[in-house]
Amino acid sequence: MPEFYPLILALFVAVATGFMGSFALMRRMTLAGDTMSHIALPGLGVALLWNINPVIGAATALAIGAVLIWKIEESADLPTETTIGVIFSAAIAIGALVTPSEDIIEALFGGGGAISLTTLIIYIALSLAVMLFVLQFRNQLVLTLFNTDLARTTGVKISRLNLLYYLMFALTLILGLRFLGTLLVGALVIVPAAAAKQLTETLSNFLIVSAAVSMVSVALGYFLAYIYDFQVGPTVISIAAGFFLLSLLKKHR
Amino acid sequence: MEGDILTVQNLTVAFGDLTILKNLSFEVKRGEVVAIIGPNGSGKTVFLKTLLGLIPYRGIITWDPNVKLGYVPQKIDADRHLPINLHNLFEAKAHTLALPHKDIVEVSHVVGLTPVMLQTPIGHLSGGQFQKGLIAFALLGAPNVILFDEPTASLDELSEEHVYDLMHQLQDDRGITFILVSHDLSVVYQYASKVLCLNKEKICYGLPKEALTPEVLSELYAAPHKFFHHSQDHHHHA
Numbered sequence: 001m002p003e004f005y006p007l008i009l010a011l012f013v014a015v016a017t018g019f020m021g022s023f024a025l026m027r028r029m030t031l032a033g034d035t036m037s038h039i040a041l042p043g044l045g046v047a048l049l050w051n052i053n054p055v056i057g058a059a060t061a062l063a064i065g066a067v068l069i070w071k072i073e074e075s076a077d078l079p080t081e082t083t084i085g086v087i088f089s090a091a092i093a094i095g096a097l098v099t100p101s102e103d104i105i106e107a108l109f110g111g112g113g114a115i116s117l118t119t120l121i122i123y124i125a126l127s128l129a130v131m132l133f134v135l136q137f138r139n140q141l142v143l144t145l146f147n148t149d150l151a152r153t154t155g156v157k158i159s160r161l162n163l164l165y166y167l168m169f170a171l172t173l174i175l176g177l178r179f180l181g182t183l184l185v186g187a188l189v190i191v192p193a194a195a196a197k198q199l200t201e202t203l204s205n206f207l208i209v210s211a212a213v214s215m216v217s218v219a220l221g222y223f224l225a226y227i228y229d230f231q232v233g234p235t236v237i238s239i240a241a242g243f244f245l246l247s248l249l250k251k252h253r
Numbered sequence: 254m255e256g257d258i259l260t261v262q263n264l265t266v267a268f269g270d271l272t273i274l275k276n277l278s279f280e281v282k283r284g285e286v287v288a289i290i291g292p293n294g295s296g297k298t299v300f301l302k303t304l305l306g307l308i309p310y311r312g313i314i315t316w317d318p319n320v321k322l323g324y325v326p327q328k329i330d331a332d333r334h335l336p337i338n339l340h341n342l343f344e345a346k347a348h349t350l351a352l353p354h355k356d357i358v359e360v361s362h363v364v365g366l367t368p369v370m371l372q373t374p375i376g377h378l379s380g381g382q383f384q385k386g387l388i389a390f391a392l393l394g395a396p397n398v399i400l401f402d403e404p405t406a407s408l409d410e411l412s413e414e415h416v417y418d419l420m421h422q423l424q425d426d427r428g429i430t431f432i433l434v435s436h437d438l439s440v441v442y443q444y445a446s447k448v449l450c451l452n453k454e455k456i457c458y459g460l461p462k463e464a465l466t467p468e469v470l471s472e473l474y475a476a477p478h479k480f481f482h483h484s485q486d487h488h489h490h491a
Contacts, residue, residue, distance in 0.1 A: 026335050137346035146342060147329045150390070153305055153322065154349050196337060201374040206336040 001057065004111060005120045006179065007222050010236075012123065013175045014218040016130035018211030021193030023134065023165070027145050030194075031081055032069055034186035037173045039065035041095025041182040044107045048100055054107075058182075059174050065091075066166035072161065094161045095182070104126035110181035110233035112225075128194055133168045134207070137161065142203065180233040188214060189239040198247035213243050258283045258320060258398060258430050259304070263314035266296070266303055274300045275454045277312070281447070283397075286424060286431040288445035288461070291437070292474050295452040297434040298327060301400045304432065307473065316398075323396030325387045327403045327434075334376040339366065339386040342375075346393050360389040364419060381412030399423075405440075417444055438465070458477035 024033040040058040047057025072083050099107050118200035134141075143151035144158055151158055169189075176185040182222070221236030259281040266274040273296045281287050289297050302308045316322075331337075343357045361371060363387040375383060384404070390489055391399055404420070405413040417440060423429045435441055441448050442461050450456035450464065450473045457464040457473075 026331065026337075097363060124266070139348040142337065142345040144348060146331045146337075146345075149302060149305065149326055149327050150309055150324060150346075153324050154346055156349060200336045201338070202372070203337050203341040242389055 002114060002117070005115050005117070007219070009115065009120050009123045010179050010218045010222065010232075011215055012127040013172075013179075013209045014192075014214040015174050017176055017185075017188045018192050018196075018214035019131050019134040019207055020169055021189040021191075021214070022207050023138075023145075024169065024189055025193045027141075032084045032088075033169070033190050035085060036062070036065050036069060036169065037090045037177070037182050037186040038095070039068075039091040040173065040185075042108060043095075044097055044103075044182065045066055045095050045097075045099030048096060048103050048107075050238045054172065055177070055217055058177055059170075061091075062170040062173055063167065066170040067163070070163045070166050071101045073162065092182070106181065109231055110177070110179045110184060111199055112179070112232055115178075123175055123178075126171060130168055130172050130175070133164075134240045137164070138203070138207075141165065146213040153193050161176055180236065184237045185235045187237045188217070188240060189236065191244050192217060195240070195244040195247040198244075198250050213240065217243060218224065256282050258317045259432075260313070260314040260315040261304075262315075264303065264310055264314060266299055266308060266310045267441065272453065274303070274310075274451075277451075277455050279449060279455065279458045281430060281432065283317075284424065284428045284430055285446045286420070286433070287447045287449060288441040289432065290436070290441060290473070291450045291456075292343050292452035297451055298402055300348055300451065301402050301432070301434060304400060320398055321394065321396045323391035323394070323399040325391045325399065325401045325404065329387075336374060338372050338374050339378075339389070340371040342386070342390060343371070343393060346390060350394050352394060356393055356395075360392040360443055363392060363423075364389045379412070381415060382486045384408060384412065384416055385419070388416070392423075396429065397427075398430045401431055403434050403436065405437070420444065421481075441465070 021033070025162060039061050039062075043057040043059070043061025044054045045057075047054045054164070068087065069084060072078050072080055096104065134249070140151070140156045140161055143154055143156055144161060148158055172189060173185050176188055180188055192214035193206075193210040195213050196206050200206040200209050217236050217240035219238050224230060224239075225232045225235040257280045261280070262278050264270065264274055265447075277300075289300065291297055301324075303310050304314060305322060324371040339349060339361075340357070343360070346352075347354065347357055361368075365384070366385055366389060368383055370378065370386075373382075375386070378386065391401075401420070404416050408416065420431060420433075421444060424431060435445075442465075445461055447459065448461045448464050449458050450469060452473055457466075457469045
């Protein structure tokens with residue numbers, strides 16, 4: 001069984017990214033969603049240099065990234081899109097400088113490798129936490145993205161909710177980092193949701209289809225990577241992108 | 254005063270150095286329909302949001318202690334082409350306020366939304382259907398005052414009439430007080446019991462037929478307007 005642990009882990013993470021991605025897309029944070037993960041690279045690099053567990057390095061950097069995005073969105077003076085784009089692209093540059101060169105490919109694109117049962121259980125528990133967050137807060141999230149004034153008059157604490165959302169978003173990225181790397185993990189959040197948005201018309205279907213596209217991409221990706229000896233991360237994301245292109249064929253009313 | 258549901262005294266709103274509203278004072282009685290008119294950028298939307306408690310202000314706003322506010326915004330932040338339907342939105346509000354599901358059925362019935370419309374993605378609804386959806390959304394939670402921003406800005410004449418008839422009916426049946434922003438003077442004459450002319454300051458307040466003199470109207474829509482910045486228009490993050 002241990003040889004299936006990485007796949008089981010990835011399937012749980014896929015549901016979490018699918019759920020998270022639906023709201024990321026509705027909140028129009030495609031760019032932030034895709035580039036926020038880049039900030040994990042300098043954290044990874046520094047952790048590798050100092051011989052700390054790389055997950056801790058990445059998690060710290062992503063937590064900082066989450067608070068940063070939150071702060072940028074709260075301040076009315078900064079051009080949100082531009083600022084996010086610049087900061088997180090710079091993170092890749094700095095990360096590439098500090099990350100030891102023998103680790104850079106795995107850090108950018110993810111790797112395979114065996115995992116322990118304990119690791120698997122922790123990842124499953126955290127993935128479930130992300131799913132529960134989305135299901136629990138979906139109503140407040142819907143109100144907020146629909147109209148902030150309506151949300152506020154309904155009693156939603158928007159600023160607090162946004163911070164919580166970004167932190168859970170960062171957690172989702174951490175979960176996917178192991179097998180997708182800092183460059184590609186954001187794509188498993190955004191791409192399946194983008195396909196699902198084309199295909200669905202209600203919120204619950206959107207969440208379900210987004211999670212399903214994400215899971216199928218992961219399962220197919222692992223399978224093809226195993227058969228043809230591809231790298232897992234790029235294979236998974238290529239398949240997800242394929243699903244998105246197919247979804248564009250759907251005729252709209 | 255007895256019977257007043259809202260009293261506003263010396264209300265001033267400023268964003269930095271820019272004064273949006275200056276020294277407004279007036280009161281609203283229960284069951285009235287108060288129309289706020291004024292040129293673009295005269296602070297109408299800001300005024301509604303201030304009454305809702307969304308914007309910091311100086312002065313005194315006193316609502317009746319039993320007041321429950323509903324709000325119909327001028328526009329929404331979200332892109333209309335989302336996989337979200339009105340039922341999702343109503344459910345979101347009902348859940349957040351811990352209202353029973355039957356309330357959703359009830360408000361939909363009141364505004365005339367069919368179950369099919371509730372399940373239709375918001376991007377596929379007509380302007381009139383969507384506007385009804387926003388009104389039903391405001392009605393959830395049984396408000397006794399509804400603040401209504403440009404009720405018919407995006408509607409054709411027929412849908413427009415529907416919305417005002419609905420408003421009238423809600424006023425009659427439920428005694429709901431309306432405070433609405435409008436561009437349309439004929440609507441003000443036909444539906445409003447009071448009119449507040451706003452151009453940063455209060456230009457007039459009273460019964461439409463008495464308050465809206467030609468002098469008032471020319472003052473309202475003429476000279477000072479061009480000196481105002483338009484920063485009070487909404488800024489939406491992309």
